[in-house]
Amino acid sequence: MNDDGHPTAWERGVLERLLRDTLIEQRRARRWRIFSRLLTVILVLAVLGLLSTDVTVPQVTSRHTALVQLNGIIAPGTDADADLVIESLRAAYDNTHVAGVVLRIDSPGGSPVQAGRINDEIQRLRKLHPNVPLHAVIDDICASGGYYVAVAAERIYADKASVVGSIGVLMNGFGFVEALDKLGVERRLLTAGAHKGFLDPFSPQHPEDVAHARALLASIHGQFIEVVKQGRGERLKDDPRLFSGLVWTGAQGIELGLVDALGDADSVAREVFKADKLVDYTVQPAYFEKLIRSAGGEAASALVKSLSTTLRWR
Known part of the structure; x- marks a missing residue:
């Protein structure tokens, strides 16, 4: 702090970097949550697909x-x-x-x-x-x-x-x-x-x-x-x-x-x-x-x- 009680340029810089880093981390966390949820949906769909039976019917048109x-x-x-x-x-x-x-x-x-x-x-x-x-x-x-x-x-x-x-x-x-x-x-x-x-x-x-x-x-x-x-x-x-x-x-x-x-x-x-x-x-x-x-x-x-x-x- 300077004499009038306001943060110095150096302190403002540190605060800005901390705020910027916090925002970046929050964005990363949000993106990871979205990705993890999407991955969970994909895995569930994949498991459901694997659990379903193989119902491929032979397409034979001759006796x-x-x-x-x-x-x-x-x-x-x-x-x-x-x-x-x-x-x-x-x-x-x-x-x-x-x-x-x-x-x-x-x-x-x-x-x-x-x-x-x-x-x-x-x-x-x-x-x-x-x-x-x-x-x-x-x-x-x-x-x-x-x-x-x-x-x-x-x-x-x-x-x-x-x-x-x-x-x-x-x-x-x-x-x-x-x-x-x-x-x-x-x-x-x-x-x-x-x-x-x-x-x-x-x-x-x-x-x-x-x-x-x-x-x-x-x-x-x-x-x-x-x-x-x-x-x-x-x-x-x-x-x-x-x-x-x-x-x-x-x-x-x-x-x-x-x-x-x-x-x-x-x-x-x-x-x-x-x-x-x-x-x-x-x-x-x-x-x-x-x-x-x-x-x-x-x-x-x-x-x-x-x-x-x-x-x-x-």
């Missing part, structure tokens, strides 16, 4: 055989998610140049509900397009829920060494009651509803709960048997082992009426549909979704399932 693949466990979020399989089947039937549809199955089973949805949709599409046959072809395995899907097809083909069958239902889990006792751990389970802790793995089993579970399994098993009988009809042999949960080779499956003939996707396209050009209509899960599952989603899911009671076809 051909449509291929739809069902691989792995039939469950939400997998390659064999009912939504993906159904979308693939619909895309195949939408093309008027399709001579027939091959549903190639390599699955040990999965969710009864998901398998039932695919079965229902196959039957609906076959009625809607009576001139476009749909045949199932078994690769390595078509068991449980996989076979539940296959019986909706007009005919079923397999390799002589394929594994087929497992017409049954299971509910599995673990019991940790004695382990908790040995560890000195007290189980505290509070419920509203006498059976809300139904088959809790950390509590003793109650006979009425087990009886209810068996009745539940018998009911779902009955649904499975009825669907197989409707799909296969008189082709099924009168063998008490058919619905016991056992599996057979493709060659044995022919003898039992579970399979119609030996063959693969190429031979069905070439010899049955007389359209040897195979075009894959399988809708693929999003890349980002696959990445998340491969990074640990499946391991986490397996851990949860190992500690709880699960229900699936078998």
Whole structure:
């Protein structure tokens, strides 16, 4: 300050530089906020794009055989998610140049509900397009829920060494009651509803709960048997082992009426549909979704399932 109390030129210069630097920093901060928000929007849009399924439909204008693949466990979020399989089947039937549809199955089973949805949709599409046959072809395995899907097809083909069958239902889990006792751990389970802790793995089993579970399994098993009988009809042999949960080779499956003939996707396209050009209509899960599952989603899911009671076809 000078003698009259006003800032000197040097002080004014310092203040001006400080003010200018402050304004510059504020502008930079504002620009960064705008940029970061824009980047967030771009990332969100990119993730949404990656999470969406690959719905590219083959544009084929000549006569051909449509291929739809069902691989792995039939469950939400997998390659064999009912939504993906159904979308693939619909895309195949939408093309008027399709001579027939091959549903190639390599699955040990999965969710009864998901398998039932695919079965229902196959039957609906076959009625809607009576001139476009749909045949199932078994690769390595078509068991449980996989076979539940296959019986909706007009005919079923397999390799002589394929594994087929497992017409049954299971509910599995673990019991940790004695382990908790040995560890000195007290189980505290509070419920509203006498059976809300139904088959809790950390509590003793109650006979009425087990009886209810068996009745539940018998009911779902009955649904499975009825669907197989409707799909296969008189082709099924009168063998008490058919619905016991056992599996057979493709060659044995022919003898039992579970399979119609030996063959693969190429031979069905070439010899049955007389359209040897195979075009894959399988809708693929999003890349980002696959990445998340491969990074640990499946391991986490397996851990949860190992500690709880699960229900699936078998």
